Amino acid sequence: MVDFTLSDNDKDILESVAAEAKAGEKYARYYDEHEDETLPKAFPEAKAFPSILERIRRQPGNDTAPFIMQMLIKLEREAHNGVPLRQAPAALGNAALNAAGTQDQKTRWGHLMLAMSITEPGAGSDTKAIQTSARLDGDEWVLNGDKIFVTNGVRCAGTIVWATVSKSAGRGGIKSFLVLKGTPGFELVRKEKKLGIRSSDTAAYAFRDCRVPRDHLIGGDESVPRHDGEGSASYKGVLKTFNTTRPTVAAGGIGKALGAFRYARDRLAEEGVVVCWDDGRCDRSSVEQTLVELEADIEAATLTVLRAAWLASRGQSNNLEASVAKAKGGEICRSGPQRAMEVLGAMSLSHDHPVEQYLRDGRITDIYEGTGQIQRLVIARAILGYSSAELT
Amino acid sequence: MISFELSEEQSQVCDMLSGFATNELAPRAREADETYAAPANVLDAAWSLGLIGLAIPEAYGGGGTPRSALTNALMLEAMGYGCAGLAAAAFVSSLFVNPLIDLGSEEQKLRHLPDFCGEERRVATLALHETAFAFDPARTTTRAERDRSGWRITGTKRLVPMGGEADNMLVVARALDMPGIDGIRAFIVPPDASGVTVTPESGSIGLTPMGFSRVELAEVALPTNSILGEGDGADIRPLLASLRIGGAALAVGLSRAVTDFAIPYAKERVAFGEPIAKKQSIAFMLADMHIECDAMRWMVWKAAAAFDTGSDISKAAILAQNYVNRRAVRIADDGLQIFGGHGYIRDLPLEMWLRNARALTIHNALAAA
Numbered sequence: 001m002v003d004f005t006l007s008d009n010d011k012d013i014l015e016s017v018a019a020e021a022k023a024g025e026k027y028a029r030y031y032d033e034h035e036d037e038t039l040p041k042a043f044p045e046a047k048a049f050p051s052i053l054e055r056i057r058r059q060p061g062n063d064t065a066p067f068i069m070q071m072l073i074k075l076e077r078e079a080h081n082g083v084p085l086r087q088a089p090a091a092l093g094n095a096a097l098n099a100a101g102t103q104d105q106k107t108r109w110g111h112l113m114l115a116m117s118i119t120e121p122g123a124g125s126d127t128k129a130i131q132t133s134a135r136l137d138g139d140e141w142v143l144n145g146d147k148i149f150v151t152n153g154v155r156c157a158g159t160i161v162w163a164t165v166s167k168s169a170g171r172g173g174i175k176s177f178l179v180l181k182g183t184p185g186f187e188l189v190r191k192e193k194k195l196g197i198r199s200s201d202t203a204a205y206a207f208r209d210c211r212v213p214r215d216h217l218i219g220g221d222e223s224v225p226r227h228d229g230e231g232s233a234s235y236k237g238v239l240k241t242f243n244t245t246r247p248t249v250a251a252g253g254i255g256k257a258l259g260a261f262r263y264a265r266d267r268l269a270e271e272g273v274v275v276c277w278d279d280g281r282c283d284r285s286s287v288e289q290t291l292v293e294l295e296a297d298i299e300a301a302t303l304t305v306l307r308a309a310w311l312a313s314r315g316q317s318n319n320l321e322a323s324v325a326k327a328k329g330g331e332i333c334r335s336g337p338q339r340a341m342e343v344l345g346a347m348s349l350s351h352d353h354p355v356e357q358y359l360r361d362g363r364i365t366d367i368y369e370g371t372g373q374i375q376r377l378v379i380a381r382a383i384l385g386y387s388s389a390e391l392t
Numbered sequence: 393m394i395s396f397e398l399s400e401e402q403s404q405v406c407d408m409l410s411g412f413a414t415n416e417l418a419p420r421a422r423e424a425d426e427t428y429a430a431p432a433n434v435l436d437a438a439w440s441l442g443l444i445g446l447a448i449p450e451a452y453g454g455g456g457t458p459r460s461a462l463t464n465a466l467m468l469e470a471m472g473y474g475c476a477g478l479a480a481a482a483f484v485s486s487l488f489v490n491p492l493i494d495l496g497s498e499e500q501k502l503r504h505l506p507d508f509c510g511e512e513r514r515v516a517t518l519a520l521h522e523t524a525f526a527f528d529p530a531r532t533t534t535r536a537e538r539d540r541s542g543w544r545i546t547g548t549k550r551l552v553p554m555g556g557e558a559d560n561m562l563v564v565a566r567a568l569d570m571p572g573i574d575g576i577r578a579f580i581v582p583p584d585a586s587g588v589t590v591t592p593e594s595g596s597i598g599l600t601p602m603g604f605s606r607v608e609l610a611e612v613a614l615p616t617n618s619i620l621g622e623g624d625g626a627d628i629r630p631l632l633a634s635l636r637i638g639g640a641a642l643a644v645g646l647s648r649a650v651t652d653f654a655i656p657y658a659k660e661r662v663a664f665g666e667p668i669a670k671k672q673s674i675a676f677m678l679a680d681m682h683i684e685c686d687a688m689r690w691m692v693w694k695a696a697a698a699f700d701t702g703s704d705i706s707k708a709a710i711l712a713q714n715y716v717n718r719r720a721v722r723i724a725d726d727g728l729q730i731f732g733g734h735g736y737i738r739d740l741p742l743e744m745w746l747r748n749a750r751a752l753t754i755h756n757a758l759a760a761a
Contacts, residue, residue, distance in 0.1 A: 280529065293714060373676070376675070
């Protein structure tokens with residue numbers, strides 16, 4: 001049965017998520033203004049909030065599926081302008097390891113926080129154009145190249161690196177390798193300075209004749225497919241993780257729009273500007289109309305995320321829907337906080353208020369995990385029946 | 393528990409109506425558009441599917457399935473995919489029947505609902521819009537005054553769907569001394585009552601098979617029990633919500649039709665040496681059309697589900713309608729653009745779809761979900 005209601009358990013969880021996120025609000029400005037500092041593993045306030053994993057006990061048939069709840073949790077967290085009270089032990093590299101690693105590799109490295117190094121100075125969305133190379137020399141891989149925009153790249157224990165073992169093989173030649181911090185030839189070049197999400201560290205790496213053991217190839221498959229169309233197992237493995245990460249990232253961007261919207265709605269209400277749902281179009285001010293449209297747009301984006309997550313929670317394919325969600329999340333992360341600022345006027349510019357930070361922090365959502373344009377490529381290929389070679 | 397899973401019955405009814413829309417409505421859409429008429433045999437065939445009587449309780453002779461705006465929204469989307477104008481015409485009596493199921497008094501239900509449970513097609517409608525450009529339901533100027541024998545209604549209603557064929561209608565009028573929407577009620581008005589004049593409108597940009605009518609009410613005398621609901625009559629907010637959801641559901645169906653029609657054309661049409669679908673400017677338009685068809689559909693579902701649980705009688709429907717109105721007309725417009733000049737001529741349905749989309753997203757009383 002189609003149902004958009006939450007069980008009492010669902011509501012309890014989301015309320016406690018909101019309380020926890022609210023407790024992290026007081027640190028938001030500090031870490032926005034002190035970009036060089038890294039968040040502690042846990043703030044003292046974290047003690048009051050047990051890990052969400054312990055709280056998310058589900059009653060089948062009544063409670064919302066765990067993966068859908070993860071979307072709502074992400075959304076509620078990001079709707080607060082705060083920092084996480086405790087840092088997640090895992091990062092994107094862990095998702096890739098889980099998707100494409102061998103059992104032995106998962107056992108050896110699964111407990112470490114692993115970043116994901118894909119983007120290079122000359123290759124972002126077009127991942128098959130990466131230049132970082134891996135050459136087998138005896139029982140070691142030798143890595144050479146530069147990686148940028150590595151999320152959690154400062155605080156991680158190691159990273160999974162995309163490198164090509166055969167440039168002529170295109171995507172089929174791209175493999176992923178695990179490189180631990182401290183490996184000779186692996187250098188943390190700098191921490192990037194960004195428009196927003198400054199409490200999240202972003203690193204640039206250099207690999208110069210960086211040697212890792214042969215068994216650090218994720219998945220262990222050294223063969224190179226002959227046909228470019230296919231892509232290696234680890235390449236595809238990472239793309240598969242997008243089916244869960246894209247809706248999650250979208251939820252984060254929607255959360256920023258939601259936070260900005262709530263702030264605008266509530267502050268304006270204090271000054272007597274309130275949407276009356278009985279009013280028709282001639283009785284609503286343009287500010288009120290903007291609030292209505294903003295709320296509708298946030299709702300619509302949220303529903304695309306829930307839909308993608310619902311499919312995933314049933315084990316159904318959601319490649320297309322994950323991109324739909326990400327495209328919508330990317331759109332609202334931009335237009336949402338922008339419109340919230342427009343209805344609030346000049347004072348919204350000030351650091352007295354969180355809305356400008358929602359705009360800066362949210363803006364990344366339409367870039368990472370595939371830009372809005374990449375999502376549209378994925379969607380267009382799917383509905384037109386084109387391969388990635390046929391529609392670029 | 394959040395779920396997007398349709399019931400088996402809902403899936404079946406969607407499949408059945410999708411087939412009907414494709415086989416019966418779509419092939420007749422152009423002629424119906426040009427002649428301003430929905431063919432009686434098509435409407436009869438739609439009637440025989442039992443759409444209108446489905447949720448009328450068994451006590452009044454109906455199908456007795458639980459009243460569900462969501463199921464109605466699914467049906468409207470499926471039918472709107474074939475032709476929004478014919479779909480709206482096929483569902484026109486929902487404008488009378490569904491508000492009666494939701495808000496009518498027991499006596500009103502007993503008196504009127506059995507009419508819609510037979511094999512013979514019955515047309516009933518709803519008169520909401522008025523002449524003023526600034527009209528909205530809260531600004532209704534048609535007045536219902538109490539007198540010794542009941543009510544007297546005076547006013548002019550415009551763009552009434554199939555008003556010329558209806559043998560019953562609901563008329564929205566200001567009845568109570570309360571400001572805004574609180575003072576508005578619906579009245580059951582037989583078009584043959586003294587003082588009622590129904591004339592055809594001049595024409596309209598779209599949904600022409602709906603045969604829009606102008607309804608003049610001059611001191612129309614009605615009995616006390618003609619006010620929809622008990623006593624002082626029912627709050628019409630639920631009625632407005634079901635109209636918003638109904639119109640939006642039709643628009644989702646139309647939008648999907650446009651998208652599905654544009655995709656194969658963009659793959660066939662060659663310009664500058666390759667199919668236009670291989671150019672990002674076109675491919676991204678199609679991607680956006682797909683994205684928004686999804687988003688619109690879930691907005692309609694959520695509003696309909698909220699209507700069915702009774703948890704929300706205004707906001708969710710307003711948000712859904714607002715969202716759909718902005719996106720659907722854009723999709724129809726972009727669909728036409730992808731076809732270029734071929735979209736502008738009347739050999740293909742694109743120009744008709746744009747006209748229908750414009751009507752669907754501005755007229756607020758086309759179908760009650």
